[in-house]
Amino acid sequence: MKIDLLTMNLVLLVQLVVQAAGWYALRRGVRDMPGVRNIMLGSAAAALGAILHAVREVSPGFLIICAANLMIIIAYATVMVGMTQLVGRPSVRWFAWIMVSATAIVWPMMLLLAPENVSIRIVALTGFIGIIAIASALNMLAASNIPPALRWALVTVNLAHGGASLLRAFHAQFLRPPDASWQLEPEQVLWVLSTIIYAGLHFIVLVALVGSRLLDELTQRNAALANEVETRRQLQAQLSAALEKESDLRREQRLFIDMVGHDFRTPVAVIDRAAEMLENLLPQAGQAVLQRLEAIRGAGRRLRRLMDTFLANEQLEGGLSAGRRLPVQLKPLLQELCRDVGAGNAERLRLSVAPGEDDLAALGDPDWIATICANLIDNALKYSATGQSVALSLGRQGGVAIIGIADQGIGIPAEDLAQLGERFFRGSNAGKARGTGLGLHAVRRLLEAQNGELRLRSEPGQGTHAEISLPLAPISSERRSI
Structure with missing residues (x-):
């Protein structure tokens, strides 16, 4: 029986190189899957072992023979370790190290002690391969977490190859004629052929197993994603319900605040009107009575300004729109505030209007602009000594109206300027002066809502200069024609 064994070995070599390249490409796509790396390394070792066996035919040196057979055993042992990792079985590294170590010890001894005895080397190689293949089959038999068809395919392929390898070892030891050439034995040809078939089937089954694991992982990830989507949907529903509830509470809060503001303004207006009537009815009353009536009216005005500030804050915090957008004549508004806020201090307030700007109008909400200016005028009077004047100025700069309020009071420390305007913050030198820390906060928020700015x-000890800028109202057609 004449078969070209060299051709068959070449076929096996090409097959192992192609499979090693295939495992390398597969490894790049599934880096996180356990076991694939060792299977790839084992396939590369098998291809290298086949190459060394081919080199041995040309140059049968001591190191080449030892390295070729050691590389083959390393390949089988490494693939076995990768398979156990892939299916989640306990580690068999210890067994792999025993096989590799035994090969590394036995082969040099055999070549040194009996270099002409080929049979014993065939027995050692095929015997070790058979033991590793059967051990792999038994390990796969206990792997209950993979599809049964793949498990039994792995068991069958490894058992068949292990049995064929042990049978080849038995034949080489006990049945081989002493004078036969091992390269021409039919048993050697059959064993190489079985190795080719085993390598192909083993590669196919392992790739199918990797695909099965990928499918399982994809299914698990899809299930986890579906659970996460459902959880997020439930959370979104809960959040929507909470936002809706908060919106309802906000509406109720605004209605309540509007109602309370109206109910507060009414008695304050009644008290102020009553005090005004008493002043008119008692023109000859003593100075002490008149001072008390003025104090009553001043307290009412302060309470009304405080309510306006508080309501403006609540409107902005509630997410309301930026108020009305109306042309607001600024000079009459400031004159009215001087009479109202500066009642009892009229001689301290001085209003100057730039030439030709008597009819200067800003675009904004009249009530909000009044609240802004009233707060700043009240602060200027409050933090200035009795008798010190407060200068109000009105003019324009480019496309904005400028309102200036300058006092000669206690001033503001530099370290407080950055925080001034934060809710409930008061300057460190405010002392016992009355205040809530809401005034400047409301001023800044109301100006921002109307595209204005406070500087x-x-x-x-040198006083404070506050400058308000507000967008100018469009010029009316009547004014254009003048």
């Missing part, structure tokens, strides 16, 4: 310049 403060101050030095302790």
Whole structure:
């Protein structure tokens, strides 16, 4: 029986190189899957072992023979370790190290002690391969977490190859004629052929197993994603319900605040009107009575301004729109505020209007602009000594109206300027002066809502200069025609 064994070995070599390349490509796509790396390394070792066996035919040196057979055993042992990792079985590294170590010891001894005895080397190689293949089959038999068809395919392929390898070892030891050439034995040809078939089937089944694991992982990830989507949907529903409830509470809060604001303003207006009537009815009353009536009216005005500030804050916090957008004549508004806020201090307030700007109008909400200016005028009077004047100015700069309010009071420390305007914050030198820390906060928020701006310049003991900028109202057609 004449078969070209060299051709069959070449076929096996090409097959192992192609499979090693295939495992390398597969490894790049499934880096996180356990076991694939060792299977790839084992396939590469098998291809290298086959190459060394081919080199041995040309140059049968001591190191080449040892390295070729050691590389083959390393390949089988490494693939076995990768298979156990792939299916989640306990580690068999210890067994792999025993096989590799035994090969590394036995082969040099055999070549040194009996270099002419080929049979014993065939027995050692095929015997070790058979033991590893059967051990792999038994390990796969206990792997209950993979599809039964793949499990039994792995068991069958490894058992068949292990049995064929042990049978080849038995034949080489006990049945081989002493004078026969091992390269021409039919048993050697059959064993190489079985190795080719085993390598192909084993590669196919392992790739199918990797695909099965990928499918399982994809199914698990899809299930996890579906659970996460459902959880997020439930959370979104809960959040929507909470937002709706908060919106309802906000509406109720605004209605309540509007109602309370109206109910507060009414008695304050009644008290102010009653005090005004008493002043008119008692023109000859003593100075002490008149001072008390003025104090009553002043307290009412302060309470009304405080309510306006508080309501403006609540409107902005509630997410309301930026108020009305109306042309607001600024000079009459400031004159009215001087009479109202500066009642009892009229001589301290001085209003100057730039030439030709008597009819200067800003675009905004009249009530909000009044609240802004009233707060700043009240602060200027409050933090200035009795008798010190407060200068109000009105003009324009480019496309904005400028309102200036300058006092000669206690000023603001430099370290407080950055925080001034935060809710409930008061300057460190405010002392016992009455205040809530809401006024400047409301001023800044109301200006922002109307595209305005507040700038403060101050030095302790040198007074404070507040500058308000508001967008100008469009010029009416009547004014254009003048």
